[in-house]
Amino acid sequence: MTEPRHDPASDPVDTVAAIIAHDHTAPLGSGPHPDRPPRSQWLDVWDQFKTHKGALWGGIIFVLIVAGVFLGPLVWSIDPTHIDIRARNQGPNLSHPFGTDQLGRDIMARMMAGGQTSVSVGITAMLLALFLGSFVGVTAGFFRRLDGPLMRLTDLFLALPLLPLLLVMMLLFREPLNAAFGPEQGIFILIVCAIGITSWMPTARIVRGDVLALKEREFVLAARSIGTTNTKMITRHILPNVLSPIMVSATLGIATAIITESALSFLGLGFPPDFPTWGRLLFDGTDYLQQYPERVIWPGVAISLTVLSVNYLGDGLRDALDPRIRGR
Amino acid sequence: MLTFTIRRLVLAVPTLLFIALVIFLLLELAPGDPMAQVPLTVPPEVKEKMRLALGLGEPAYIRFWKWIVQFYWIEPQVLFDHIFGTHFAEGKLRVISWQTRSPVMDIVVQRIPQTLWVVGTAYVVAILIALPIGIYSAYRQYSWFDQLGTFVSMVGFSVPPFFSGVLVIVIFSVNLGWFPSIYDTTLKVVDWDSFMLQLQQMIMPVMVLALQITAQISRFMRASMLDNLNQDYVRTARAKGLGEYTVVMLHVLRNSMIPVVTVIALGVPAIFGGAIITEQVFKVNGIGQLLIGAIQANDLPMVQTLAFIFAILIVLFNLIADVLYGILDPRIRYD
Numbered sequence: 001m002t003e004p005r006h007d008p009a010s011d012p013v014d015t016v017a018a019i020i021a022h023d024h025t026a027p028l029g030s031g032p033h034p035d036r037p038p039r040s041q042w043l044d045v046w047d048q049f050k051t052h053k054g055a056l057w058g059g060i061i062f063v064l065i066v067a068g069v070f071l072g073p074l075v076w077s078i079d080p081t082h083i084d085i086r087a088r089n090q091g092p093n094l095s096h097p098f099g100t101d102q103l104g105r106d107i108m109a110r111m112m113a114g115g116q117t118s119v120s121v122g123i124t125a126m127l128l129a130l131f132l133g134s135f136v137g138v139t140a141g142f143f144r145r146l147d148g149p150l151m152r153l154t155d156l157f158l159a160l161p162l163l164p165l166l167l168v169m170m171l172l173f174r175e176p177l178n179a180a181f182g183p184e185q186g187i188f189i190l191i192v193c194a195i196g197i198t199s200w201m202p203t204a205r206i207v208r209g210d211v212l213a214l215k216e217r218e219f220v221l222a223a224r225s226i227g228t229t230n231t232k233m234i235t236r237h238i239l240p241n242v243l244s245p246i247m248v249s250a251t252l253g254i255a256t257a258i259i260t261e262s263a264l265s266f267l268g269l270g271f272p273p274d275f276p277t278w279g280r281l282l283f284d285g286t287d288y289l290q291q292y293p294e295r296v297i298w299p300g301v302a303i304s305l306t307v308l309s310v311n312y313l314g315d316g317l318r319d320a321l322d323p324r325i326r327g328r
Numbered sequence: 329m330l331t332f333t334i335r336r337l338v339l340a341v342p343t344l345l346f347i348a349l350v351i352f353l354l355l356e357l358a359p360g361d362p363m364a365q366v367p368l369t370v371p372p373e374v375k376e377k378m379r380l381a382l383g384l385g386e387p388a389y390i391r392f393w394k395w396i397v398q399f400y401w402i403e404p405q406v407l408f409d410h411i412f413g414t415h416f417a418e419g420k421l422r423v424i425s426w427q428t429r430s431p432v433m434d435i436v437v438q439r440i441p442q443t444l445w446v447v448g449t450a451y452v453v454a455i456l457i458a459l460p461i462g463i464y465s466a467y468r469q470y471s472w473f474d475q476l477g478t479f480v481s482m483v484g485f486s487v488p489p490f491f492s493g494v495l496v497i498v499i500f501s502v503n504l505g506w507f508p509s510i511y512d513t514t515l516k517v518v519d520w521d522s523f524m525l526q527l528q529q530m531i532m533p534v535m536v537l538a539l540q541i542t543a544q545i546s547r548f549m550r551a552s553m554l555d556n557l558n559q560d561y562v563r564t565a566r567a568k569g570l571g572e573y574t575v576v577m578l579h580v581l582r583n584s585m586i587p588v589v590t591v592i593a594l595g596v597p598a599i600f601g602g603a604i605i606t607e608q609v610f611k612v613n614g615i616g617q618l619l620i621g622a623i624q625a626n627d628l629p630m631v632q633t634l635a636f637i638f639a640i641l642i643v644l645f646n647l648i649a650d651v652l653y654g655i656l657d658p659r660i661r662y663d
Contacts, residue, residue: 054482156346159646161638163601164619168354168631171623259488263605266490267620279490286494293498300491308486315482 048320055316058309065306069115080109080276089292098298102288107281111298114276118303121191121261121277126253128196133203134246138234140204141211151208154201162198166260169194170269187271191264195257203249210242244321251314255307262303278303333651340643345396347639352392355628398423399633403433427627435630436615436637442513443614447603449530450537455592458542462549462588466557467576477546484543493536493609500532507532511612533610537603541595548591552584559583586656593649597641 049055084104092099098107140150170190177186214220214237223237262279264270271277273284278299285295370378402422408414422431465474501509507528517523556562557580565575604616611617615634622630 156343159343159639159642160347160350161597161601161635161642163604164631164635164638165351165354167620167623168351168635171626172355172357255486262488263490266605267608269623282490282494289494289498290502293502296491296494296498300487300495304483304487304491307488308482311482311486 045320049316052316052319054312055320058312058316061305061309062313065115065302065309066119069112069119072112073109076108076112078106078109080105080113081274082106082109089288091292092294099292099294101284101295107295107298110276110281111278111302114278114281114299115302117188117271117275117277118258118261118279119306121188121195122254122258122306125192125195125199125257125261126250128192129200129253129257130203130246130250132196133200133249134207134239134242136200136204137207138211138238138242141208142215142230142234142238147208150204154204157198158201160198163263166194166198166264167267167269170264183272184275187275191261191270195260199253199256199260203246203253206245206249207242210245211238214238214241244317247321248314248318251310251317255310255314258303258307258310329651329654332654333647336647336650340647343643344640347643348396348399348636349392351632351635351639352388352395355632356388395423395629395632399636406431406433423629423633425622425627425630427622427625427630432630432633435618436634439613439615439618442511442612443600443603443607443616446511446530446533446607446612446614447537447599450534451541451596451599453534454538454541455545457538458545459549459588461542462546463553463576463581465546466550466553469554474550477550481543481547484539487539489536489540489605490609492539493533493606496532496535497609509610511610513613533606533612536609537599537606541599544595545588545592549584549588552587553580556580556584586653589656590649590653593645593652596645597638600641601638 082105084100086104088100088102088104090096090100090104096106096108098111100106101110136150136154140147140154173190174187177190180186181189220233220237223233228237258278261270261277262282265277265279266283268283271280273280281299282296282303285292285299288295406422423433424430425432425435428435461477465471465477468474497509500506509532511529511533512525515522515526515529517526562575562580565579570579600615603614604619606612607614607616608620615637619631619634621627622634
């Protein structure tokens with residue numbers, strides 16, 4: 001989505017031309033001097049990433065949100081569960097910048113606590129989905145015999161109605177997990193597993209396609225001819241080369257996971273009421289919509305801003321990691 | 329083409345059976361007790377009888393088979409009877425809801441018009457908005473209009489419906505007082521005034537749903553137009569001296585519509601799923617709200633049937649998308 005730029009300083013063709021032109025005038029014997037230090041692939045990626053302003057800002061805002069949510073409580077040390085009934089239903093003021101709720105709990109502290117849960121759920125669920133998706137994708141692409149069955153399985157999962165199933169899973173497995181791990185840990189594990197198990201399919205498809213293409217390349221043949229084992233082949237040669245689609249899926253996966261978790265909390269099937277997440281705060285705020293609309297706005301803006309920044313980040317990463325776009 | 333369609337139809341049957349099995353097993357393995365809502369004063373032996381009355385005494389595979397038979401064999405007969413006035417399904421046992429003790433499909437049929445009205449209107453509105461946006465932003469790539477379109481669709485992707493819905497309620501219902509915040513499904517359209525009321529209460533849910541759909545479809549339209557605008561046949565058309573309108577709106581647009589039409593078809597079931605949240609926000613009593621209510625009341629036959637209806641929609645529209653692709657694009661021959 002970025003504008004293809006033509007920057008002569010970084011364009012390899014121009015650079016080569018310049019060196020050749022330079023060499024003609026230089027006396028023989030003094031070899032070509034590289035006028036720039038050698039560049040790594042990741043430096044190129046970073047250069048391309050920087051030109052995508054939206055992605056850069058997305059990255060900055062996402063880091064700021066994560067830092068604010070996890071480091072904020074060190075500065076803003078009010079306990080999010082502390083009930084001060086005499087200070088209830090306050091609007092934004094100096095002692096409570098976001099106001100207080102119907103029990104006098106400080107909304108800023110609750111936003112930070114809720115953000116910790118929402119962001120951790122998003123990142124953990126994304127990691128699980130990424131692991132499953134990459135595993136299925138690499139296995140299907142690498143072992144021809146497993147390709148058919150695994151891809152049919154992916155198709156079947158894609159045909160499942162995900163939101164209804166998630167809701168059903170929430171309803172049915174809440175009690176035993178609560179009993180086994182305690183109410184907060186149990187729900188956390190349940191939500192992360194539910195989101196992870198229902199969102200690995202796009203990653204698997206993309207990774208499989210890339211692995212299939214890689215398998216035909218010469219370096220794989222070379223590696224095979226010197227007797228590389230399958231395990232080494234996958235970990236040393238295949239996985240590093242499919243890293244870029246996996247990274248793009250990762251950013252987009254965080255966004256989907258955060259939205260799904262908030263949706264579950266909003267429908268009343270997520271975390272328990274005394275355990276804030278952004279979706280839960282939004283849900284609680286809708287009861288007081290007419291009197292205190294700001295209680296809905298804070299968590300809503302937090303969710304939307306996080307997802308928006310992550311989406312822009314993924315967009316920029318996709319451009320930066322694609323060598324066809326990067327070269328231009 | 330016909331053999332392909334038939335092959336896909338045949339393949340859809342095992343897919344649907346597998347999904348039915350997954351849904352059934354999920355409910356089966358779950359530890360939830362349908363008797364949990366029954367008061368504690370009811371003695372255990374009565375509870376046991378109530379369980380048997382619900383059909384819970386049989387082994388799982390018998391119940392699965394019975395449900396399949398009821399859903400695939402008896403319910404179509406009921407529909408057939410309803411249309412042609414015959415009596416095939418008389419006296420046969422249908423899928424019964426535990427909540428209301430009435431057939432599940434009857435309740436679903438009552439709820440579907442509300443969902444179809446809101447979701448269908450939103451989909452049509454979104455397509456009508458998205459296509460021109462996509463076409464123009466591709467034609468003027470990187471113009472301010474394109475940048476704005478990119479930003480708006482990013483926002484549409486990122487703002488979840490439970491926030492945008494609540495936000496429009498705050499703005500238009502609480503502050504401005506233009507529209508009612510709750511959708512009244514008892515309203516019957518008989519004259520101009522009631523039509524205006526219906527329109528007013530539909531605007532907000534349609535707006536919220538349409539924002540999301542527009543975001544997706546306009547991106548696809550733009551990408552597809554961009555792919556086609558650089559093709560050789562476009563240069564040929566221009567070189568022949570055809571007007572800019574003819575080139576873009578006839579040559580390029582018709583070719584770019586091929587993938588977009590399939591995306592539109594693929595999006596229909598997702599919309600039904602996504603509308604669950606929107607229905608909840610605006611209190612539209614469509615099938616999404618029916619599902620939430622059934623889940624909260626532990627009404628397993630209802631949950632099972634509704635989840636399966638969603639699955640049928642997904643499989644069906646996947647099939648439609650594939651067939652449409654083959655019909656629209658003569659380069660693709662499945663046979």
